Amino acid sequence: MSPVFHDQLQLRTRRQFLGNAGQFSLGAIAMHALEQEASALPKADNPLAPKRAPQGGKAKRVIYLHMSGAPPHLDLFDYKPELVKRDGQNCPDSELKGRTFAFTSGVPKLMGTPRTFKRYGKAGMWMSDACPNFHGIADEITMVRSMFTDQFNHAPAELLLFTGHTRQGRPSLGSWVTYGLGTENQDLPGFVTLISSGTQPSGGQGLWGSGFIPSVYQGVQCRSKGDPVLFASNPAGMSRDLRRKTLDALRELNELQAAELGHAETVTRIAQYELAYRMQTSVPEVMDISKENAATLEAYGAKPGEASFANNCLLARRLVEQGVRFVQLFDWGWDFHGTSADSGITDGLTKKMAATDKPVSALIKDLKQRGLLEDTLVIWGGEFGRTPFREGRTAASKVLGRDHYPDCFTLFMAGGGAKAGFDYGSSDDLGFHVAENKVHVHDFQATVMHLLGFDHERFTYRFQGRNYRLTDVHGHVVKPLLA
Numbered sequence: 001m002s003p004v005f006h007d008q009l010q011l012r013t014r015r016q017f018l019g020n021a022g023q024f025s026l027g028a029i030a031m032h033a034l035e036q037e038a039s040a041l042p043k044a045d046n047p048l049a050p051k052r053a054p055q056g057g058k059a060k061r062v063i064y065l066h067m068s069g070a071p072p073h074l075d076l077f078d079y080k081p082e083l084v085k086r087d088g089q090n091c092p093d094s095e096l097k098g099r100t101f102a103f104t105s106g107v108p109k110l111m112g113t114p115r116t117f118k119r120y121g122k123a124g125m126w127m128s129d130a131c132p133n134f135h136g137i138a139d140e141i142t143m144v145r146s147m148f149t150d151q152f153n154h155a156p157a158e159l160l161l162f163t164g165h166t167r168q169g170r171p172s173l174g175s176w177v178t179y180g181l182g183t184e185n186q187d188l189p190g191f192v193t194l195i196s197s198g199t200q201p202s203g204g205q206g207l208w209g210s211g212f213i214p215s216v217y218q219g220v221q222c223r224s225k226g227d228p229v230l231f232a233s234n235p236a237g238m239s240r241d242l243r244r245k246t247l248d249a250l251r252e253l254n255e256l257q258a259a260e261l262g263h264a265e266t267v268t269r270i271a272q273y274e275l276a277y278r279m280q281t282s283v284p285e286v287m288d289i290s291k292e293n294a295a296t297l298e299a300y301g302a303k304p305g306e307a308s309f310a311n312n313c314l315l316a317r318r319l320v321e322q323g324v325r326f327v328q329l330f331d332w333g334w335d336f337h338g339t340s341a342d343s344g345i346t347d348g349l350t351k352k353m354a355a356t357d358k359p360v361s362a363l364i365k366d367l368k369q370r371g372l373l374e375d376t377l378v379i380w381g382g383e384f385g386r387t388p389f390r391e392g393r394t395a396a397s398k399v400l401g402r403d404h405y406p407d408c409f410t411l412f413m414a415g416g417g418a419k420a421g422f423d424y425g426s427s428d429d430l431g432f433h434v435a436e437n438k439v440h441v442h443d444f445q446a447t448v449m450h451l452l453g454f455d456h457e458r459f460t461y462r463f464q465g466r467n468y469r470l471t472d473v474h475g476h477v478v479k480p481l482l483a
Contacts (some may be wrong), residue, residue, distance in 0.1 A: 047216050048190050050182040053453020058417030058483070059377040062177060062452070063316045063327045065360060066162075068201040069154065069334030070382035072402050073410040074431050075113045075345045076353075078145055079126040082429040083388055084112030091389050095432050101387070101403050108389035110430065114346055114400060123421045130353045133361035139421040140364055140373070142413045142481055146425020146434045149384050149406045149441045154335070157383035157406070158203030161441050163211065164470045168204070171211035171461070172219065173445065174326035176470050179210075179217045179461070180454055185323030188286065189220035192319055192327050196309040199332035203383075208328055212463045219328060222287065222315075223307065286322050289314050299362040301355075313359035317366055320376055331356060334382055338394040338401015345400050364414050373415035377451055381411025388431040408434045411444075417451045419483045442475030450477045 074080060090107045101108070115128035121138025134141075151157035156166040163170040171179070174191040183190030193208040201207055208219030289297070289311060290304040297303070301310040309331045316327045333352060338344040342351065360380060367373040386402035386409075394401050408427045414420070425437035446456040449470065456475060460467035 046186070047214060048178070048182045048186065050184050051180065053181060054458075055450075055453040055455065057451050057453025058375060059415075059448075059451040059453075060181075060375040061320045061325050061327075061377070062174070062416070062448070063320060063329070063363070063376060063378045064173070065313075065329045065378065065380045066158075066201065066207075066331070067334040067356070067380070067382045068158070068199075068330050068332050069336070070157075070384050070386060070404065070409070071334050072336045072345050072349065072386040073145075073408075074386060074388060074402070075115045075336075075349060076128050076131055077126060077143060077410045077412075078408075078427060078431060079117040079128070080112065080388070080427075080429060080431045083110060083431055086110050086430070087112035092430075095430075101392070106392075108387075108392060109395065110388060111390045111400065111402065115349075121421055123423055125421075125423055130349050131357045133357040137361050137364050137414070140368065140414050142418040142420065142422045142424065143410065144412065144424050144439055144444070144478075144481065145408075145410045145427065146437045146439050147381075147385075147409045147411055147441070147444065148434055148438060149409075151384065152404050152406050154202035154383060154404075155204070158201055158207055161383050162203065162207045163209075164442065164445060164472050168206040168209075169211050170206075170468070171213045171217070171470070172206070172208050173448070173470060174208055174219050174328050175210040175213060175217040176449075176459070177326045177452060179213050180459060181325055181452070183323060183325045188283065188319070188322060188324050190325045191217065191219040192324055193219040193221045193330070194223075194312040194315060194327070195221065195330045195332075196307065196312050197332035198307075201330045201332065207330070212468070213461050219326075222283065286318050287315060289318070296366070299366070300359045301362075302359070309356055310359040313363045317363055317370075317372075320367075321370070321372065336386060336401050337391045337403065338397065338399045339391075341399055343399075343401060345402065348399075367415060375416060377416025377418065377448065378414040379411065379448070380413075382409065385409030407432065413481070417483050419481055422481070424478075424481055437478075437480070439478055440475065442471045443478050445471050446475035447478045447481055451482070 074083070087110060089110050091110055096107070113128065115130050117126050117128050119125060120127050120135040123138065125138045125143055127134055127138070149157055149160060151160050151166060159168065160166050162172045174193075178190040191208065195201075208221070210216075210218035288304075289302055292302070292314065296314070300314045302308070302314045303311065309329070312329050316329060319327050336343050336345050336348060338348075340348070342348045364373065364378055367376055367378070385405040385407070387405045389402075391401040391403045408431065425439060426435050427433060428435040449456040449459060456469060456471045456477070460469045462468075
């Protein structure tokens with residue numbers, strides 16, 4: 001709409017209306033709130049420009065490896081000899097009273113792990129035979145064995161983990177980080193999401209969405225097979241020169257609207273059109289892993305042209321190496337109920353780890369060799385834990401599985417200012433509760449933000465008259481995890 005036509009219709013925005021009503025107390029109050037919101041809007045020139053963290057954190061970028069479905073921590077990292085000793089016994093009444101579990105009827109049976117555990121690294125970290133490649137990175141990681149969450153089901157648990165809230169609509173962790181720090185490569189998205197095993201996570205696209213902050217900060221989903229980004233290529237009959245002229249015309253129109261209305265999404269629209277244009281050449285180049293040497297491909301187990309978790313781990317390294325701020329990998333298939341051999345904690349877990357622990361270990365070693373691990377925070381884990389007893393539906397089956405369990409689980413970090421070769425927290429002898437150094441999901445989020453240089457209580461975005469933050473109104477920094 002032209003400015004002339006706009007004036008002829010005498011249209012007024014909400015800001016203009018309240019500005020004219022400034023002499024009234026209600027209008028003045030509302031205008032003050034709007035001014036505060038406007039101060040949170042990104043600058044029109046470049047909302048993704050790199051920024052310095054207020055507290056100068058050690059981590060400059062993040063690679064988050066999410067095992068969607070929740071890995072069975074009791075069969076990977078949390079060794080419980082007493083649980084093994086009492087395998088097959090009834091669960092203690094004290095652990096069942098007043099509680100219900102989705103797939104359990106009657107008195108469930110305790111289930112000790114069938115996996116073999118040993119200690120690894122200078123700290124003597126317990127790990128099982130299911131993750132042989134993790135054994136070699138024990139001295140690089142921070143193992144947190146005392147995590148807990150409020151959520152029992154996948155979607156709300158994933159949303160809580162990544163957005164700080166159990167319902168859709170809040171900004172994701174990656175969006176917060178990109179909003180706060182911008183990105184170092186203006187030809188690539190600041191926040192990239194990669195998905196493997198053929199299925200989206202239960203929490204949906206909200207796990208990399210921007211919620212109520214400008215959508216320029218949301219994650220861009222890329223693919224390791226085919227066109228890296230859907231719809232980024234020019235359509236038939238559209239040359240690159242013609243695309244440039246079209247974008248120039250759109251930019252002029254959007255700048256007129258941005259100057260008049262000051263709306264964050266208008267600024268976003270300008271930035272995203274321009275980024276998409278630059279991505280047409282930059283993204284295919286960085287996503288082409290065939291340029292890696294044979295030794296690197298072998299270390300990750302990556303194969304050019306395929307869609308796999310191994311390829312995505314190698315892509316994560318290439319992306320952060322090129323200045324992408326936040327890379328988020330989702331791998332489906334970790335819901336180990338034991339309803340089939342592939343979801344059991346013997347053969348199923350062996351197969352799943354064979355496809356994942358090699359590339360994760362290679363990623364951490366590769367980052368360290370290239371001098372990137374020191375300021376790149378790598379996180380591995382799921383959304384909750386698994387029960388110390390058998391999944392009820394498979395009680396008579398030869399396949400062993402575990403149900404969802406929010407009360408304790410394990411994840412690990414590497415690099416980015418986290419304390420290397422360090423074990424933190426513990427669960428009780430049977431794995432029912434956190435026994436020492438409890439870490440809630442909000443505490444973990446606060447710690448990640450601290451490593452990136454933010455005070456999680458002060459790093460906020462004003463929306464609908466109040467300040468919002470990733471950790472909602474909860475959380476504290478877990479200082480023993482810091483190097």
